[in-house]
Amino acid sequence: MSIQEIQDEIVEEFSVYDDWMDKYNYLIELGKEMPPIDPMYRTEKYLIDGCTSRVWIHADLDQEGKMIITADSDAIITKGIVALLIRVLSGHTPEEIKDTELTFIDKIGLKENLSPTRANGLFSMIHQIRMYALAYYTKQQSAKKD
């Protein structure tokens, strides 16, 4: 599935919830279910420090040249949103990720969680994912030339 298709799928899933509480309960569930990040990445080096909640993130390339993103947060609602972001982006090529527009956050009514404040680290997390993508993309391009 393409990034856009996954985004559409999430929007579809959320359309059954008309109450914020159902949405949050779903996010809490997603947060609880998300596999924890490898402890070696739950360190200062991979930390995106928000004013309130913290996010750890790491991205690697698999053998097919796709980006595998793992992440974690100390706040469960943040973690739920992180899980959604990973579902949308992880497993795609750096090229796809670096140019992608994340439209689903707004559509499922979680925009306030992504305001460019330092509050929860999510805004910086997306920025960090794009940086990873750009770095891996550049690396792939120069490998092709060699």
Place this chain on the structure above:
Amino acid sequence: MLNVYKIREDFPILDQQVYGKPLVYLDNGATTQKPLVVLETIDKLYNRENGNVHRGVHHLSTITTENYEAARDTIRKYIHAAHTHEVIFTHGTTSSINAVAFSFGEKYVHAGDEIIVSGMEHHANIVPWQMLCERKEARLKVLPVDETGDLMLDKLEDLISDKTRLLAVTQVSNVLGTINPVKEIVEIAHAHDVPVLVDGAQGIQHEKTDVRDIDCDFYVFSGHKIYGPTGVGVLYGKEKWLNEMPPYQGGGDMIKKVTFEKTLYEDLPLKFEAGTMNYIGAIGLARALEYLQKTGLDQIIAWEKALLDYATEKLKKIPGLHIYGNSKQKASIISFLIGDIHHYDTGMILDKLGIAVRTGHHCAEPLVESYGITGTVRASFAFYNTKEEVDVLYNGLMKVVEMLS
């Protein structure tokens, strides 16, 4: 007793819905809402009476100047300063502290000297002193806080040395709510000839403040935390210090005579007010203080105390809730966590219920980290809050427990 329902009519912002729920505003430690009289004043000034202060010969400039200087005197009376020229307008608490750290530091702090702050300070009362210490190769020392959330005053004598140049301490902790015995602290410091700066950002709106009784050398606060406009604050300093200290900013209005060879500075207070000040903010702040006096400070303090007691008892009933800061002397601020539920999650759910609280480290990282946590949820009450709102908070927190445990 204060009629809180009548009071609320003076604060139009309180009467609104957030996500379809009535707004319960409990983030007064971050900023307070403004009474109509302040809003109307600002509106009138911009609509009818705006001219730059101290500059023009024309009608508008003259009345603005009169209003601005009258505001300065209102503030002098409110904090019981001896002289009107001891009241300097700034942009807020942070800029007041930075002004002292620069001006006082420039003249009196040298290599090897020491500055003392307390372990419960807001970053605004830590970082400017750290910067000063770096600039001057001086040392920052910290007066510790005990488990209850009180300053360990018995350690103060040992901390002060003949190298100590200044002590900076908050009147009320923005995280713990502790009301510090600033008068006693000043007494101890003065016995060693150490001047004291009191950070009144969280104190002045909850306490009657008399700078001459406290006998502090500097007292600073922000307009927006005491029901006044944002972008205006006060630096009170004893005349003897302000006269000696060099200005920290140069520009218009702070000079007597400028030539390219030498500039003569203005007398107090203008020496410290370079450039166009937020004069409309200053006048608005004076209106806010008059409003508080008219409402009655004793009544306000009594109501806030009643709210604090009611909320403390109520919140303690929530399973697993732990309150940070249990001093006997507390302003209406409650910091807490419920079990291992993250403060951000709590804040997010309360937000959806229309309840505004602050979450995080409240710009006091050293204090918060000393408890081994990354932050707390903070409910801070103003005199326009009701017991019913405390009940809404309680129910909201029970919902948080239900959703997250």
